[in-house]
């Protein structure tokens with residue numbers, strides 16, 4: 033990792049990474065005139081260090097050079113070149129921040145992964161960060177934790193270096209929330225699994241080289257009959273007698289449901305981290321826009337209903353940030369954070385809907401066009417309340433921990 037950055041540079045980086053708008057327009061201003069210096073001077077207390085800031089600054093350079101200049105073009109083409117982008121990110125070490133060094137990872141604790149997830153929010157859309165998150169925190173955590181040396185060498189190492197694109201195959205046509213009810217089957221034949229079934233909604237599905245596939249490998253109880261299998265891909269997410277070697281199973285056969293639940297924790301914390309910068313950016317873009325646009329003889333921002341609402345939203349984003357950082361600190365210290373991670377994901381989804389909807393309103397007709405960022409995030413961030421466990425699934429998990437879930441439902445969910 034980069035070292036030797038001067039104090040002023042680190043301070044500057046800290047300010048910039050916590051305020052995307054400041055990053056674009058305040059680079060040369062003295063501290064006292066930066067609009068957000070006082071409110072955001074110490075958001076990283078107790079969790080993030082100068083090294084986290086340096087990691088973020090290096091990633092920001094890659095994003096500014098290799099990603100953001102092309103986002104509009106890729107949006108228009110409805111596809112981004114995943115292999116090219118991932119290779120750049122892999123070369124910088126960003127795809128394996130908390131993965132083991134034996135397989136090319138940086139071997140850092142999970143707070144560094146969250147710092148990276150947060151910085152990915154400076155990408156000017158929701159879809160590309162999501163594909164990167166699938167690679168780093170959704171399709172590979174179980175492989176890194178439970179996989180054999182063979183599957184780690186074949187699938188994890190090239191995913192960390194950016195030579196392979198990974199996807200996650202959990203959801204199916206028949207349903208996504210009820211993970212236990214999936215129908216895809218993998219039956220042992222000779223030394224192989226023979227796979228039949230199909231997956232749906234697979235992020236990176238058309239570009240991926242392999243899938244972390246959840247399939248039924250026996251007829252046992254639905255929480256004990258599943259396995260995670262590394263499945264080499266040819267862009268098909270429907271499987272008709274597809275053969276893979278049995279060695280491609282991740283960890284113990286039959287433990288796939290449990291591994292996937294563990295893997296979901298990373299996905300949920302990642303999702304909460306990834307929305308912080310975009311939400312703040314949207315709030316500050318909206319401040320700027322409503323300050324310059326006039327109605328009834330005054331800037332729209334001067335209406336108390338507008339500036340009070342934006343202040344409330346900014347407060348909510350800071351509350352989410354605090355909850356997330358607390359959750360990460362507990363996670364890094366080895367605690368079970370299932371309840372807190374679910375709370376983070378629930379709040380991230382709801383707040384993303386609230387911020388994008390409210391900000392879009394203040395942009396008036398401009399907000400309805402696809403020319404402005406607020407409209408892109410209004411679309412992309414709607415996913416947060418659905419993917420990786422819908423809001424209602426998060427509420428059920430929280431209720432389970434609060435012991436308020438009706439017994440019948442709790443029994444069914446076991």
Ligand SMILES: Cc1cc2nc3c(=O)[nH]c(=O)nc-3n(C[C@H](O)[C@H](O)[C@H](O)COP(=O)(O)OP(=O)(O)OC[C@H]3O[C@@H](n4cnc5c(N)ncnc54)[C@H](O)[C@@H]3O)c2cc1C
Pocket residue numbers: 166199200201202203206207208209210232233234235236415418419420421422423424425428
């Ligand atoms: C853009 C996008 C990308 C995705 N990427 C992936 C991916 O890479 N890999 C993957 O495996 N999946 C992926 N998904 C699928 C995603 O995880 C599922 O859509 C999600 O889990 C919800 O499942 P479902 O769509 O089948 O909704 P359903 O399970 O049919 O649920 C529909 C709605 O019912 C409600 N509901 C569900 N359960 C309850 C409950 N217990 N109590 C009350 N209400 C409830 C919720 O409001 C929910 O939104 C992606 C989805 C989208 C839209």
